[in-house]
């Protein structure tokens with residue numbers, strides 16, 4: 563069974579700001595405190611930071627091989643408007659291009675943008691698509707903007723012209739960011755105004771299931787990501803949760819994704835994929851046809867035709883379509 567992972571990150575301190583790691587540690591700390599025992603948030607952050615050393619994604623590719631994941635989407639969120647970041651968005655784009663060249667045929671890349679960087683950022687975005695052949699856009703609205711903000715429309719016009727998907731974080735984030743912009747309903751206006759652009763709601767199959775499921779059911783261009791399902795502290799049993807989701811009648815709209823390196827905390831990609839594909843619960847009562855949609859076909863549908871494996875040869879020197 564072909565498995566594609568629609569939601570991964572390169573586990574590197576080059577791409578994940580320290581402030582973000584500290585925010586994740588704060589979340590963990592407050593959860594553990596409520597249960598009575600919690601290590602110091604600084605210590606939690608240090609231990610996460612120590613795991614973000616896979617700068618070239620060699621470790622990720624080894625994990626994918628062990629798990630039987632053929633190909634993954636690398637998401638590159640742009641936090642630079644709200645946090646000090648080690649690299650500029652431009653440098654991060656170049657590094658992800660190099661990572662893709664290092665591991666041919668293993669990654670798609672969605673480049674991060676923040677509409678508040680001004681017109682120069684639109685030029686950067688177009689150049690990243692042109693020079694590196696990136697496959698989609700990643701938005702992180704908790705940084706302080708709605709995904710339906712008009713300042714994003716020039717980006718969406720480019721996505722429509724190039725048939726590129728837009729991946730939008732929804733749901734909880736770190737305490738220093740704005741949760742109000744993480745509601746999946748914020749996508750509604752943009753989804754209506756850009757029927758030719760596919761919007762993938764990050765984590766929405768885990769954290770906002772009811773709202774996101776009716777959006778996906780009634781907007782032809784809205785999809786649900788399940789990234790983070792195996793690490794969501796709110797789920798008592800993720801196989802049971804996924805099985806419930808996969809019986810809601812929206813399997814043509816749900817995209818499998820792990821949110822690596824989150825999976826590292828729960829035993830690695832191999833155990834997760836094995837439980838999904840071979841375990842007794844996740845696919846119980848889910849037709850084989852739907853499993854194919856969930857594990858790879860839906861992702862291929864939202865990717866630009868030129869990004870699909872059948873056309874996975876470089877279009878021109880200096881560009882990667884790996």
Ligand SMILES: [Zn+2]
Pocket residue numbers: 569570571637789821
């Ligand atoms: Zn993620």
